[in-house]
């Protein structure tokens with residue numbers, strides 16, 4: 078692969094005595110949607126979180142190997158971890174809006190990076206809310222608590238909030254699993270739009286969703302990568318038995 | 330009737346009885362305080378310090394104890410908050426990956442919570458003797474602070490630890506530092522609970538007699554500096570109640586009415602204040 082955005086080599090991750098990620102080697106293409114597939118408990122979330130080192134928050138984690146992002150190994154870098162995290166927006170399985178109003182949810186990331194000018198913030202808040210098709214729904218109640226939004230709206234708010242810190246990468250862990258079909262569709266369409274400017278990594282259990290939007294696929298099983306490659310190749314012509322049976326719905 | 334129904338009914342009756350028993354006991358306490366105390370609450374009681382013969386049922390009031398109690402408990406609550414909030418946040422944000430250590434701290438705080446306040450009083454007294462300080466408002470504030478810190482920290486800790494991991498991860502992935510996560514996200518999410526913890530500690534601080542018996546002393550005057558001994562309502566109640574004179578005894582109940590009213594007013598103010606923040610809390 079030419080100039081992958083992220084290159085993971087020999088990544089091993091233990092929590093306590095449990096070997097959760099085993100010899101992960103993978104390359105993630107820039108400005109494409111990479112979908113991570115695999116049955117429940119195979120380590121998709123853990124792999125995703127190790128990319129912005131949220132796995133550091135676990136007791137007793139041991140990580141070895143390297144994760145190169147823009148030619149910098151984020152596991153050993155001397156740079157501040159918050160700088161690395163700012164490069165990646167995170168969308169979780171269910172929305173976690175910040176305990177503040179809608180406006181401040183978006184402005185938060187900008188404020189902590191020192192952007193405090195009111196006019197600038199107003200503009201940016203509107204821009205990002207428009208980007209996730211939320212502006213029209215909330216423009217008259219920007220000062221209402223984010224808690225008052227529906228789950229689908231909250232998830233779009235979380236996407237907008239992540240985009241507002243100007244990342245290059247979007248990490249999404251089953252971002253539509255708690256959403257209604259319409260909100261899910263909005264998020265999917267946004268992802269397709271956003272891949273022009275962002276590298277997107279999406280974990281999903283929904284095979285049809287993966288087929289719809291994936292450019293690149295990583296299939297995991299019990300902590301290992303079984304197969305990876307361009308979406309067309311993996312979906313049309315999987316090489317491994319495990320991948321085949323997963324696609325046939327033999328296990329989830 | 331099957332077993333399930335019997336079980337269901339048993340627990341319903343049990344809950345009903347407990348509620349009734351607790352409610353009536355509380356009502357009885359409040360009623361007896363009001364019944365004996367209210368007739369003796371007067372303007373003079375609230376606005377003047379003891380005059381000559383006060384302790385034999387003559388004129389004067391407990392203003393010295395009201396002011397003293399407010400100084401003491403507000404001072405101690407403030408100090409405990411100053412140290413307690415950062416500790417509680419630190420345990421739940423910075424030490425998130427050191428759960429064993431955090432559980433150790435919780436265990437120690439729970440032990441300290443269980444230590445009777447008279448022991449804190451004795452400890453404070455020993456320290457005072459060591460440094461040659463006499464009974465004073467300052468010594469009292471420090472002793473009471475030590476006594477309520479475990480209550481305050483554990484109270485805050487209980488709400489902070491219910492913040493879901495996802496919110497922490499969201500905040501960090503936006504590039505927040507742990508301190509920003511603590512004060513801008515965790516604190517905002519937990520303000521109602523934090524205020525409850527402060528109130529709980531304040532209630533303990535203003536209501537406790539044993540920890541201040543040796544450390545704060547008692548005086549008929551309103552303190553003008555931290556180095557002076559200070560009267561407090563719990564001790565006012567204690568001294569007046571042990572008097573053989575009926576008028577003085579009734580004043581003890583009147584002082585109790587005043588104490589309860591102060592707690593009530595502060596609680597209501599704090600609730601009104603906290604409801605302003607309540608709306609931003611996310612219900613996960």
Ligand SMILES: Nc1ncnc2c1ncn2[C@@H]1O[C@H](COP(=O)(O)OP(=O)(O)OP(=O)(O)O)[C@@H](O)[C@H]1O
Nearest residue numbers: 092095097115116117118119120121122123124135
């Ligand atoms: N904090 C932890 N401590 C111990 N084990 C953990 C921890 N987090 C995850 N695991 C284990 O690591 C393995 C992978 O978990 P992970 O959450 O990454 O799976 P997943 O592929 O995302 O599953 P799902 O599709 O159900 O979300 C599981 O076996 C899980 O039990």
Ligand SMILES: [Mg+2]
Nearest residue numbers: 121122123250
């Ligand atoms: Mg997962």
